[in-house]
Amino acid sequence: MRQLPEADRDAIRLAQDPKLPRLLEQITATGGCAHPVHLSGSTTTVDGTTGEILRHYDTRDEPGERLLVRCRNRRATICPACSRLHAGDTYHLVRAGLLGGKNVPDAVRHRPRLFVTLTAPSFGAVHRSSELCRPRRDGGTCEHGRPLSCGLVHAQDEPSVGQPLCPDCYDYTAHVLWHAHASKLWDRFVIDVRRRLASSVGLVQSRFAQHARLSFARVAEYQRRAAVHVHAVVRLDGPTGPGDEPPAWGTSELLIDAVRASAPRVVVRTHYSPAVGELALRWGAQTDARPLRSAGDGPDDDAVAAYIAKYVTKGASDTGAGIDHPPTTRGDIESASVSEHVRTLLRTCWRLGGLPEYAPLRLRAWTHTLGYRGHILTKSRAYSTTYAALRAQRAQHMGHDDPPDVITERQWRYVGAGHTSGGALLAAGVAEDLATNREITREIWAAERGWWPGGTPQ
Numbered sequence: 001m002r003q004l005p006e007a008d009r010d011a012i013r014l015a016q017d018p019k020l021p022r023l024l025e026q027i028t029a030t031g032g033c034a035h036p037v038h039l040s041g042s043t044t045t046v047d048g049t050t051g052e053i054l055r056h057y058d059t060r061d062e063p064g065e066r067l068l069v070r071c072r073n074r075r076a077t078i079c080p081a082c083s084r085l086h087a088g089d090t091y092h093l094v095r096a097g098l099l100g101g102k103n104v105p106d107a108v109r110h111r112p113r114l115f116v117t118l119t120a121p122s123f124g125a126v127h128r129s130s131e132l133c134r135p136r137r138d139g140g141t142c143e144h145g146r147p148l149s150c151g152l153v154h155a156q157d158e159p160s161v162g163q164p165l166c167p168d169c170y171d172y173t174a175h176v177l178w179h180a181h182a183s184k185l186w187d188r189f190v191i192d193v194r195r196r197l198a199s200s201v202g203l204v205q206s207r208f209a210q211h212a213r214l215s216f217a218r219v220a221e222y223q224r225r226a227a228v229h230v231h232a233v234v235r236l237d238g239p240t241g242p243g244d245e246p247p248a249w250g251t252s253e254l255l256i257d258a259v260r261a262s263a264p265r266v267v268v269r270t271h272y273s274p275a276v277g278e279l280a281l282r283w284g285a286q287t288d289a290r291p292l293r294s295a296g297d298g299p300d301d302d303a304v305a306a307y308i309a310k311y312v313t314k315g316a317s318d319t320g321a322g323i324d325h326p327p328t329t330r331g332d333i334e335s336a337s338v339s340e341h342v343r344t345l346l347r348t349c350w351r352l353g354g355l356p357e358y359a360p361l362r363l364r365a366w367t368h369t370l371g372y373r374g375h376i377l378t379k380s381r382a383y384s385t386t387y388a389a390l391r392a393q394r395a396q397h398m399g400h401d402d403p404p405d406v407i408t409e410r411q412w413r414y415v416g417a418g419h420t421s422g423g424a425l426l427a428a429g430v431a432e433d434l435a436t437n438r439e440i441t442r443e444i445w446a447a448e449r450g451w452w453p454g455g456t457p458q
Contacts, residue, residue, distance in 0.1 A: 003217045010422025012206045019063040024426065026068045032431025034079040036068040036419070041412035048405045066415055074376070081431040083313040084438075089390045090312045090377060092274040094217050094233060094307035097242075097384035102393075104242050104384050113292040116259055118189070119284035120178060120227035124170030127163055129156045129224075130157055133149040134165065144168040162224030163341045172348040174210055175227060179283050179371035181268045182228055183219070183378075185281060188266045192212060193234075196258035199248045211247050213237045214454045217379035220372060221311045226342050228372050231311070233292075233304060233383075234259070241382035252291040259457065263287040312377045323368045333367070345370045384404075 004012075014020055030036050042058040059067050076083040091100060098113065100106035127133050127150060136149035146166040154161050164170040166439025198208040218232035236255055263283050270279045293300050323336050323346070333346045349371045353363030366373050419427055 007421035007425055010420050011425050012018045012422070014420075014422045017063065019176050019397060023063045023423075024430070026063070027423070027427050027430050028434075029437075030068050030427075031085060031434055032427045032429075033068070033070045033081050034424070034427060034431070035073065035417055035421070036427075037071055037414065038064075038066040038416035039069060039412050040066050040415045041410070043411075044264040044409045046407045046409070048407045053405060054207045071417070074313055075324065076381065081427075081434070084435070087309040087313045089387055091309040092390060093379070093384055093387065094308050095302065097215065097217055097233060097235060098301045098305060098380075102389070107245070108235060108237070108242050109301070111246060112250055112255045114234045114252065114255055114259065114289075115290045115292055116232045116234050117286075117288040118186075118230045118232075118263060119286045120175075120182075120229060121282055121284040122224075123172070123175040123178075123227070125165045126170075127154055127158075127160045127165065127227045129154045131157065142166045142169050154189055159339065162226065163339065166378055167341065167344065170344075172344055173276055173352065175345060176281055176349045176352055176363070176371040177270055177276075177279055179369070180280050180358075180363060180366070180373060181270065182230070182372060184268050185266055186230060186378075188268060189262055189283070191217065192262035192266055193255075193258045196261050197236075197250075197254065200254060201247075201260065210239055213239055213241055213244075213382060215380045215383040216240065217308065218379065218385050219311045219377045227368060231308060233308070235383065237382065242384075256289045256291065259289040260287055271357050271360075273355060275355060276352075278301055303404060308377070324357045326368045330394045337361040342370070383415065441442075443447045 009309055014023065017023070027033075028038075037457070040059050042056070044053060044057075045055040046053055059065050070082050071079050072086070073079045073082050074086040096102040096104045097108065099109045119291055125134060125148070131153070133150035133152050133154055134148070135151050140148045142165075146169075148165065150165065179417050194208050194214055195205045197203075197212065197214075198205045203211060213236075214234065215237055216232050216234045218230055220228045223229055234255065235242075236246045236250045264285075264287075266283060269274070269280045270281065272278045292304065323332075323338065327333050327336070327346070327350070330347075330350060333343060333350060336343065336346065338346070346367055346398055349363050349367040352358050352371075353361070353365075353367065361371075362373070365373055417422075
């Protein structure tokens with residue numbers, strides 16, 4: 001007789017548990033989180049004036065004597081449910097900086113605002129899609145005997161797109177070190193934009209902050225060649241931030257000129273290495289700066305917010321440009337399910353991470369992201385609200401915040417994570433149901449208004 005799979009047997013076991021309804025309530029409360037954190041403990045809320053116990057909660061009455069809470073992982077490959085929640089928070093965070101709301105004044109929608117894209121430089125010729133790939137009349141080969149041309153038209157999803165024409169010619173070391181310094185390149189870019197704005201209107205550069213303030217939210221996106229591009233919303237405010245009008249000279253045209261002039265000027269030099277030397281790292285030649293509509297609350301601004309939110313939930317592994325977790329040994333790299341191009345980048349990152357001169361970059365800890373360090377989304381302090389504020393608002397909306405004049409005593413400890421095989425099936429079903437309900441609601445909302453958020457007006 002054929003035996004049922006482990007997941008099915010575990011699901012049957014859970015179905016027979018009298019505490020199944022409460023388990024489903026917990027799974028639903030986490031949104032169908034794929035890897036929930038398990039906590040054990042209690043919370044007691046006491047009236048600060050009378051000492052009366054207003055509320056007491058203890059996990060001893062819960063299934064397994066534990067409470068499930070969200071893992072809050074932003075990556076869709078790890079937890080689709082939590083990544084959707086994170087994308088929603090990111091959407092509101094970015095949108096508030098474009099149109100106001102969440103304690104940001106509505107006047108920001110009339111400020112000079114740009115959508116800026118900065119690219120990585122070329123580290124070697126790669127196959128391209130949607131056009132004739134690397135045509136050369138003279139043909140020719142590189143020093144390694146490989147052809148310098150391709151001449152084919154690749155479909156966008158072909159595995160060869162983004163792969164080097166000659167892996168031996170490709171500068172993998174520069175690629176990894178550029179990733180490791182990309183955040184510093186951005187910081188220097190923002191500083192230079194401020195300087196260019198000041199000099200263009202005759203201000204002393206050190207006094208720019210007394211006249212205007214540059215705010216931004218940026219997201220890193222991995223391209224098919226496994227190199228990061230940066231997309232950002234840049235806004236010009238008065239000196240105190242979003243509540244202050246920019247000076248009369250602050251226009252979108254002036255801001256675009258400053259962005260385009262600063263991008264090619266910025267350079268970051270690496271520490272000298274006996275094995276590598278010193279590299280001068282710059283942005284790529286392709287820079288795009290587009291003004292956003294100053295009039296409106298239409299789909300254009302929502303589209304920008306949705307675009308950035310989409311990429312926040314993706315990591316290097318989503319584009320085949322990395323892996324989900326840092327490798328602990330060289331063997332983890334060799335066994336990873338990635339292209340040979342990405343594997344070589346992983347190897348390079350691991351090798352450079354072993355050099356003492358690059359120890360401050362912690363390249364081995366960031367091998368899974370090909371050397372790119374830090375958060376996928378970063379923003380300036382005055383751009384808009386914060387993730388913490390959005391979570392606090394959500395807790396208040398759901399009635400989870402404490403009223404005034406009460407004392408709450410909490411005793412919690414970590415006892416595990418994840419689901420059993422049967423629990424994982426239940427969580428996947430809950431997450432799918434919630435996603436379907438959310439999509440239906442979105443379609444009804446869009447139909448009532450005659451347009452799709454981030455899409456084409458109907």
